[in-house]
Each structure stands twice: as structure tokens, then as C-alpha cells.
Amino acid sequence: MRRQVRLGGTFVLALATVFAVTALIAKTKKPAPKPTPAAGMKLPAGLSAEAKACVTCHLEHNPGLVVDWLKSTHAGQETTCLECHRAAKNAPGVSSAHEAQYRGGKWGKVIPITAVVSPKKCGECHEDQVAQYARSKMANTLRIISKLDHGLPVRLEGRLERKTGCLVCHGTIVKIKAGRVDRSTWPSVGVGRKNPDGSLGSCSSCHTRHRFSRAEARRPEACKQCHMGPDHPQYEVFMESKHGAMYVAQGGQYKWGASADDWRPGIAYRAPTCATCHFSRVGKVKGTHDATERLAWEVQTPRSIRPENFKPWPAKIKWQQARANMKGVCGHCHSPGWVDSFFADYDKVNVFYNTKYYDPAARMMKKLYARGLLDKKRFFDERLEQDFYKLWHYPGIRARTGAAMGGPVYTWWVGFYDLKVAFPRFMRRARALLKSGKKAKPYKLIPGAYQPHRLPY
Numbered sequence: 001m002r003r004q005v006r007l008g009g010t011f012v013l014a015l016a017t018v019f020a021v022t023a024l025i026a027k028t029k030k031p032a033p034k035p036t037p038a039a040g041m042k043l044p045a046g047l048s049a050e051a052k053a054c055v056t057c058h059l060e061h062n063p064g065l066v067v068d069w070l071k072s073t074h075a076g077q078e079t080t081c082l083e084c085h086r087a088a089k090n091a092p093g094v095s096s097a098h099e100a101q102y103r104g105g106k107w108g109k110v111i112p113i114t115a116v117v118s119p120k121k122c123g124e125c126h127e128d129q130v131a132q133y134a135r136s137k138m139a140n141t142l143r144i145i146s147k148l149d150h151g152l153p154v155r156l157e158g159r160l161e162r163k164t165g166c167l168v169c170h171g172t173i174v175k176i177k178a179g180r181v182d183r184s185t186w187p188s189v190g191v192g193r194k195n196p197d198g199s200l201g202s203c204s205s206c207h208t209r210h211r212f213s214r215a216e217a218r219r220p221e222a223c224k225q226c227h228m229g230p231d232h233p234q235y236e237v238f239m240e241s242k243h244g245a246m247y248v249a250q251g252g253q254y255k256w257g258a259s260a261d262d263w264r265p266g267i268a269y270r271a272p273t274c275a276t277c278h279f280s281r282v283g284k285v286k287g288t289h290d291a292t293e294r295l296a297w298e299v300q301t302p303r304s305i306r307p308e309n310f311k312p313w314p315a316k317i318k319w320q321q322a323r324a325n326m327k328g329v330c331g332h333c334h335s336p337g338w339v340d341s342f343f344a345d346y347d348k349v350n351v352f353y354n355t356k357y358y359d360p361a362a363r364m365m366k367k368l369y370a371r372g373l374l375d376k377k378r379f380f381d382e383r384l385e386q387d388f389y390k391l392w393h394y395p396g397i398r399a400r401t402g403a404a405m406g407g408p409v410y411t412w413w414v415g416f417y418d419l420k421v422a423f424p425r426f427m428r429r430a431r432a433l434l435k436s437g438k439k440a441k442p443y444k445l446i447p448g449a450y451q452p453h454r455l456p457y
């Protein structure tokens, strides 16, 4: 036992000496290479010297970003940093500061680059997706918001609330300042950001840089960033639905990365996610980046209407065709009877909501304004204005959204149930005001409200 230990000790000492000497020799010869963050990852073959400069230098500065690209489909498809970031010398947004990186000549000739990569750039290779997205409501949301007169959009929130709330989802107007992107307007990956080249949107809303993965966009969590919460609870509704339950139970086995052609119902996935019903190619139903192509109602609106009658951005497709497209998706896994009865209920929910709740409440508001009992100049500063908004914008939208996608808690408990309680209270308060004949007293709203905004359009 003791002998073994002593022997072991001698052996370790000898080994340590050998290592120390080898290390010394190595040190005098050349320093041991530092393990790079991308250790074990090969750069794609055939990289040009210019592209290699971007990759090598940025691997030092932002390894996470470059490894994302190395792992993306683009890296293997000769779509390098240059294909997306290279710009003409005088293009808007060329980063003049970046040219300093090339000082000393070690990195080859200076390449003008922009930080913003707009859909226009992606469109050089993905023409269809970009054309579809450009006509979608998501891309055009800033224009839509500025044309709507629900009152709230342009009159309630202050600038700070707008920038840190609304525009994170809806998108900023990206500006150029002193030779680079104006930091007060970027980063922004809101769906409708306006780019310096005039194009609309950010493809990284759903395909984050630099993976740009379809697998990621097919997950409901990609949509959840924006489509959740009290006034647009699509994620919560989906997770409550049977389809959501199956996504949780078997999603681990779905073939998320399959090509559009191989993303087949039953084979690549058992139940649909947001992407399947709204975007994917499903058999004969063509894939699209314009979700309106499958919608027969607008339900984010105070009153349910057909998309072609939505004035700020009328759909180019008739609702009957859109409905047929959506039914085409369902038909891959359900019989016509199942699908027809589902949509018959959904249509009835919209008509019921309009006639029993929205229309009488809206008629009452009209009467109050006409008699001068409410003041139309400022929205939301009188109790009844707030009550009216709270009717349609919360339970009103929730009831309809729940019925659209199979979430009964949203249809009933935080939808129709809440309407049932709030509606008579609203009407009683309104009748009392009518009877009194006295102008309603306005609230004084917290700072920020009613600051003038420069509208994007």
C-alpha cells in the first residue's frame, strides 16, 4: 500500500516535470492557441477573403452572433455576411464609423456595410415571402394604426409609453443620423418597422438573426412575443385548445425543421400550431406570409367585420375565398362536418356579439355625443368612454378570439361572461347621464396623455 503510494508519487512528479519542460519549449516556440468560442466548428469552404474578414474579426467581438450564422442554413448556402450587410457606398445607413475597423490594411479592402438588413435585401433571394409580407397587415401596421380612430392609438399614451410599449411590437421608424443608424430608433424588430430604404417590417420578428430558422417561426412561442395578453390572447387560447395540448404532449416529436414541402400534416406534426393554420403550405393550400389570405373576419376591431370592409387596409381577397383556404387546412385532419360546424359557431358568435352587445352600446355612445353629454374632442377622459372601450377591447375581443381557435375559457369566462356583467352596468350609467342632462365630468389623465405625436404616415 505505502509502496504503491510512493511509486505513484514519483510517477506524478516525473510526469509534471515532463509537462513543465514541454510547456516551456512550447512557450518559447509559439503560444498555445486559445480555444476559440467556435472551437470545433468549421468555416464553410470557399469563403471569399472579404467574407472571411467579417467572420474572423466578428468571431473575436461577438462570437454568439457568428456561431448563430455558422449554424444557419445560410452559411452552407453561400449566403455570407456580405450578401446581407454589404451596401452601395452612398446607400442610406452605410456605417461610416465601421470603416475604421479596416485600418492598417490587414483586413483587406474596406467594404461599406449597413447595420439594418431590410426585407428588401432578403427579397433578392426570397422574392415570394417578401412580396407576400409587404402587403400584409403586419408589415403595414403603422399606417393602419395612424388611420384608425379608436381614440386610444394617437391620443392616450405618451411618447415614452409608446416607444417602450407599442412600438416594440408594432415597429419603429428607423432613421439615419450622422452616418449610422439613429440609436433612438433601432434596434427594432417590430413587425411593421419602417426601414431607411422605404421597405416595411423586420424579418427577424419571427426568424431571429442570425439563425433565420423556419423551425423557430413554426413554434407558437415565436408569435407569443406579441400575440398574448388581455386584448389579443391568441397564445393563451391556443395553449388552452386541444391543438395546444397535443403540441405540449407530442411537440418534441414534430419535425420542426422540415422543408415547406415536407411539413406535412400527420407526418411532420400531429396537430397544427399558429404557423400551420396561418402561414404554412398544407397540401393544396399554398403557403403565405400574408395571414389575411385565410381570415374571414376582423375581430381586433370594435365590431366584427369582413376583412375587405376594413377601411384602413382592405383585404384584396374575398372573405369566402379566405374561409375556403382556412377550411382547406383543417380538412387535412378533420371531416367536412366537423369543420363546418366549428365555423358555423364562430360565425354565429360574431353576429351575436355585434347585435347583442356592440351595436346597442355604440348607438348609446352616439346619442351621448349628439346631446353634448360626452365630449368627443378627447377620448378616454370620461367614465363612459372608458367603460365603452373596456367592453369591446377586452371581453369583446376575447370572446371572439376564444371562439376562433378553440379556447372556451376565453369565449366564456373572460369573454361573454364579463360582457354579460359589464354591459348592463354601462347601459344603466349611460341612461342615468341621459336623464340628468348634465355634461359628464372629465378625468384628469396622468402625464404623457394627449401629447401630440408625429404620425408615421
Ligand code: HEC
Residues within 6 Å of the ligand: 050, 051, 053, 054, 055, 057, 058, 061, 081, 082, 085, 086, 095, 097, 098, 101, 102, 107, 111, 113, 114, 115, 180, 181
Ligand atoms: C477588423 C474587425 C472587423 C472587420 C473586418 C469587420 N467588422 Fe464589423 N464591426 C467590428 C466592430 C469592432 C464593430 C462594433 C463597432 C461599431 O459599432 O462600429 C462592428 C460593427 C459591425 C456592425 C454593426 C454596425 C452598427 O452600426 O451597429 C455590422 C452590421 C458589421 N460590423 C458587419 C460587418 C461585416 C458585414 C463585415 C465584413 C464586410 C465586417 N463587419 C467586418 C469589427 C469588424
Ligand code: HEC
Residues within 6 Å of the ligand: 054, 055, 058, 065, 066, 069, 074, 079, 080, 081, 082, 083, 084, 085, 115, 116, 117, 118, 187, 188, 189, 202, 204, 209, 210, 212
Ligand atoms: C441572411 C442575412 C444576414 C446574414 C447572412 C448576416 N446578417 Fe447580420 N444581421 C442581419 C439582420 C436581419 C440583422 C438585424 C438588423 C436589423 O434589425 O435590420 C443583423 C444584425 C447584425 C449585427 C448587429 C446585431 C447586434 O445584435 O448587435 C451585426 C454586428 C451583424 N449583423 C454582423 C453580421 C456578421 C459578422 C455576419 C456574418 C458572420 C452577418 N451579420 C451575417 C442579417 C444578416
Ligand code: HEC
Residues within 6 Å of the ligand: 073, 074, 077, 078, 079, 083, 084, 117, 118, 119, 121, 122, 123, 124, 125, 126, 203, 204, 207, 212, 213, 214, 215, 257
Ligand atoms: C443571397 C441569397 C440570400 C439572401 C440575401 C437571404 N437568404 Fe435566406 N436563404 C437563402 C438560401 C439559398 C436558403 C436555403 C434554401 C431555402 O430554404 O430556401 C435560405 C433559407 C432561408 C430560410 C429557411 C432556413 C431554414 O432552414 O430553416 C429562412 C427563414 C431565410 N432564408 C430567411 C432569410 C431572411 C430573413 C433574409 C434577410 C434578412 C434572408 N433569408 C436573406 C438565400 C438567401
Ligand code: HEC
Residues within 6 Å of the ligand: 137, 144, 145, 148, 150, 152, 153, 154, 157, 161, 162, 165, 166, 167, 168, 169, 170, 225, 226, 227, 228, 229, 232, 299, 300, 301
Ligand atoms: C405585446 C405586443 C403589443 C403591444 C405592446 C401593443 N400592441 Fe397593438 N397589437 C398587437 C397585436 C398582436 C395586434 C393584433 C391583434 C389582432 O389582429 O387580433 C395589435 C393590434 C393593434 C391595433 C388594431 C389594429 C387593427 O388592425 O385594427 C391597434 C390600433 C394597436 N394595436 C395599437 C397599439 C397601441 C397604440 C399600443 C400602445 C399604446 C399597442 N398597440 C401596444 C401587439 C401589441
Ligand code: HEC
Residues within 6 Å of the ligand: 119, 122, 123, 126, 129, 130, 133, 138, 191, 201, 202, 203, 204, 205, 206, 207, 214, 217, 218, 259, 260, 263, 275, 276, 279, 280, 281, 287, 289
Ligand atoms: C409573422 C412571422 C413571420 C415573419 C415576420 C416572417 N416570417 Fe418567414 N416564415 C414564417 C413561418 C411561420 C414560416 C414557416 C412556414 C412553413 O411552415 O412552411 C416561415 C418560412 C420562411 C421561409 C422558408 C420558406 C420555405 O419555402 O421553406 C423563408 C425563406 C422565409 N420565411 C423568409 C422570410 C422573410 C424574407 C421575411 C421578411 C420579409 C419573413 N420570412 C418574415 C413566419 C414569418
Ligand code: HEC
Residues within 6 Å of the ligand: 136, 137, 138, 140, 141, 142, 144, 145, 168, 169, 170, 189, 190, 191, 205, 206, 217, 218, 222, 223, 224, 225, 226, 227, 274, 275, 278, 279, 290, 291, 292, 293, 295
Ligand atoms: C413582433 C410582434 C409580432 C409577432 C412576433 C407576430 N405578430 Fe402577428 N401581428 C402583430 C401585430 C402588431 C399585428 C396587427 C397588425 C394590424 O392590424 O395593424 C399582427 C397581426 C396578425 C394577424 C392578423 C392580421 C391579418 O393579416 O389579418 C395574424 C393572423 C397574425 N398576426 C399571426 C401571427 C403569427 C401566426 C405569428 C407567428 C408565426 C405572428 N403573428 C407573429 C405583431 C406580431
Ligand code: HEC
Residues within 6 Å of the ligand: 220, 223, 224, 227, 234, 235, 236, 238, 243, 272, 273, 274, 275, 277, 278, 294, 295, 296, 297, 298, 299, 300, 301, 323, 326, 404, 405
Ligand atoms: C387550428 C388552426 C389555428 C391555430 C393553431 C391558430 N389559429 Fe389563429 N385563427 C384561426 C382561425 C380559424 C381564425 C379565424 C378565421 C376567420 O377569420 O374566419 C383565427 C384568427 C386569428 C387571428 C385574427 C384575429 C383578428 O384580428 O381578426 C389572429 C391574430 C390569430 N388567429 C393568431 C394566431 C396565433 C398567434 C396563433 C398561435 C398562438 C394561432 N392564431 C393559432 C385558426 C388557427
Ligand code: HEC
Residues within 6 Å of the ligand: 242, 243, 265, 266, 269, 270, 271, 272, 276, 277, 326, 327, 329, 330, 331, 332, 333, 334, 339, 342, 406
Ligand atoms: C394536423 C392535423 C390537424 C389540423 C390541420 C387541424 N386539426 Fe383540429 N384537431 C386535430 C386533432 C388530432 C384533434 C384531436 C381530436 C380528438 O379530440 O380526438 C383536433 C381537435 C380539434 C377540435 C376539438 C376540440 C374539442 O375540444 O372538442 C376542433 C374543434 C378542431 N380540432 C378544429 C380544427 C379547425 C377548425 C381546424 C382548421 C382551422 C383544425 N382543427 C385543424 C388535428 C388537426
